[in-house]
Amino acid sequence: MAKPQLDRHTALIAVDVQNDFIPGGALPTAGGDQVVAPLNAYIQLVTQAGGRVFASRDWHPEDHISFRARGGPWPPHCVQNTWGASFHPQLALPEAAVIVSKGYDPAQEAYSAFDGTGLATLLAEAGISRLLVGGLATEYCVYSTVMDALKLGFETWLLTDAIRAVDAHPGDGERALREMLAAGAKPTDLSALQEGAAR
DSSP: OOOOOOSTTEEEEEEOOBGGGSTTSSSOOTTGGGGHHHHHHHHHHHHHTTOEEEEEEEOBOTTOTTBGGGTOSBOSOSBTTSGGGSBOTTOOOOTTOEEEEEOOSTTOOOOSTTTTTOHHHHHHHTTOOEEEEEEEOIIIIIHHHHHHHHHTTOEEEEEEEEEEOOOSSTTHHHHHHHHHHHHTOEEEOHHHHHHHHHO
16 A cells, blocks of 8 residues: 655644544444544654644534434534533644634534635645545545545545444445545555555
């Protein structure tokens, strides 16, 4: 598997690694907690190389349009300032990590980390041209973030060992993975990066 170059033009985007998307949360992804350890390893590699770390989070008001009470598809989740909206306690975000919040408008859905967050501007200001994307969930917020990153012209790497799917319909995750790769995302994993680092 290919590996991305890690340098000051590289950023890791950790997508929505929040308690409500982990087993035990309001909208759990099976195996969602398994993305934490590889993401922590990627965070360490990227920061050591002089890159940047960004983390997106759902930050919903109590009456968000995506909730079933308002006709949306989801149970209430990631409500602002609740345990469910907090990042997984073992996610080792560095102090310099930039947190972007999405889905804070009660009348607007937002899956992508670029949606209403100013992320594209923040990345441009930091001189970032290469993104490593992982987190939750594969076919929703990771997919939307990757597709937006590609449209914006970023060299986009999908961290295949640091994503998990909801699979509300069996195969959703695999379909999303195929679509992201077909659109130009490049797959990589820790073994590829660590093999390169060991040389």
